[in-house]
Amino acid sequence: MSKFLRFALWSLVASVLGFAVLTHHSSATGSREDFPAKLSQWKLIQRAGDRLAAAPSGVTYELATPLFTDYALKWRVLFIPNGQKAAYNPDRAFDLPVGTVIAKTFYYPVTPADHTGESADVLKARASDYQDGVGGLRLAHVRLMETRLLVHRAGGWVALPYVWDEDQRDATLERVGDAIPLTMVDGAERKDFVYVVPNANDCANCHAPNFTAGEINHIEPIGIKARHLNRDFPGKFGTINQLTRLQRLGYLTGAPAVASAPRNVDWHDERLPVDARARSYLDINCSHCHSPVGAARTTGLWFDQGHEHGADWASPRRIGVCKQIVAGGHGGGGLPFDVAPGEPEKSILLYRLRSNVPGTMMPEIGRSLVHAEGIALVRSWIERMEGQCRLASEQ
Known part of the structure; x- marks a missing residue:
């Protein structure tokens, strides 16, 4: 044995x-x-x-x-x-x-x-x-x-x-x-x-x-x-x-009815919209740093699904759509936008999730392997986005 x-x-x-x-x-x-x-x-x-x-x-x-x-x-x-x-x-x-x-x-x-x-x-x-x-x-x-x-x-x-x-x-x-x-x-x-x-x-x-x-x-x-x-x-x-x-056990007080409480979804559940699944995945994996008060706050890329800081979480730019990189050094792979709608291969977010190179990979700690299934979800999410990005010089 x-x-x-x-x-x-x-x-x-x-x-x-x-x-x-x-x-x-x-x-x-x-x-x-x-x-x-x-x-x-x-x-x-x-x-x-x-x-x-x-x-x-x-x-x-x-x-x-x-x-x-x-x-x-x-x-x-x-x-x-x-x-x-x-x-x-x-x-x-x-x-x-x-x-x-x-x-x-x-x-x-x-x-x-x-x-x-x-x-x-x-x-x-x-x-x-x-x-x-x-x-x-x-x-x-x-x-x-x-x-x-x-x-x-x-x-x-x-x-x-x-x-x-x-x-x-x-x-x-x-x-x-x-x-x-x-x-x-x-x-x-x-x-x-x-x-x-x-x-x-x-x-x-x-x-x-x-x-x-x-x-x-x-x-x-x-x-x-x-x-x-x-x-x-x-x-x-x-x-x-x-x-x-938790309420029945007497361990939790002040909670509203379940239907009124915030709810993330199971990222595995393919019956649910890709947008909800991807946002839940990015929330738990990234938002402890990518929030208005997190370690990666200066990037302007925020995935926290909460509302305690008064940010506009519905804003596409806050989740990187057509947002040009403001931090990250060489970690962006030379790509101009955090998320390029319809073009996952041109999106810095996907590039960094797929990397295992220190200084480029995201998350920066907590993993040695690339999460293939998570990457597939984020790729599908970006592919289904509508719109087209333009550089500031092109506008």
Whole structure:
């Protein structure tokens, strides 16, 4: 049996687990920096038989469209302290109480053959094949890569990357990150790549909500927003809307009726308009930087579907249509417009999404592979746009 597929089978008594969660929430409010060295010490997610299961207070959730991370699948669990509630916000991340922990476990399906050396064969797959909101994450044919914790302490949010040990029994805190060689298998095609676990400081590159105020050391969650959570997902109370579930559990206050809440769409769903799918894809993958207050605010190219900054999100120019490049150096490939309607091959946006060259590729961090399916969606979106761009010199 492969060393990557040797699993320790064990479980915890529910009462002990519940006590540990309460203990954790107490420590999460303090100011000490002595975080547990092992993920299991948090007592939030544990090996339980053939699954990775959450403590009773945890709520598994999924985003309407998730961020692309080298085809890794993600199991997300939200832990809110007993008796506390999150405050709803229609655009920004919910106001989550001190003591909240968000756990996101990255994993891959693996080929059934044994593996030797440091590299492993990993496969493209759907998260729904391996996880649900009731039983947790099924582990029979997956390799766990890392679990990232976002911990809300009295002084703000702290990001902690835990890398799963080679024997898959536990994960170890690695503040400096890690680099793990893998091989992606897609049909007959094989591609070697390096899966990069970011160091704790790198998290601010995406999770810092406001660069205009110089708050690059202040971070907050990205996915816990109304538009990302406003979808059905199986879990407690059955398959229902996730905002409804949080309200029924007493974890969320101030939310409107689901029909009145913002909603991104599933970018995979080909029954939906390409425009809505592409905007949702660009929102989750790009808007943490490309917004009026993000790290890429000076580009004038904004993909945030929220409205908290009063921008005109319906303006085609804000999503790059016929907008000439204002930043990016040589990363534009000599192309004049961010998005050229009907001409994807002349659009800087598509050029940078297809690149793996540092200084050109977008997003700049968080991936080593090109997302072929995402690129196909953005190409189709641009192809269907109407209009024609003219350079300022031609007008």
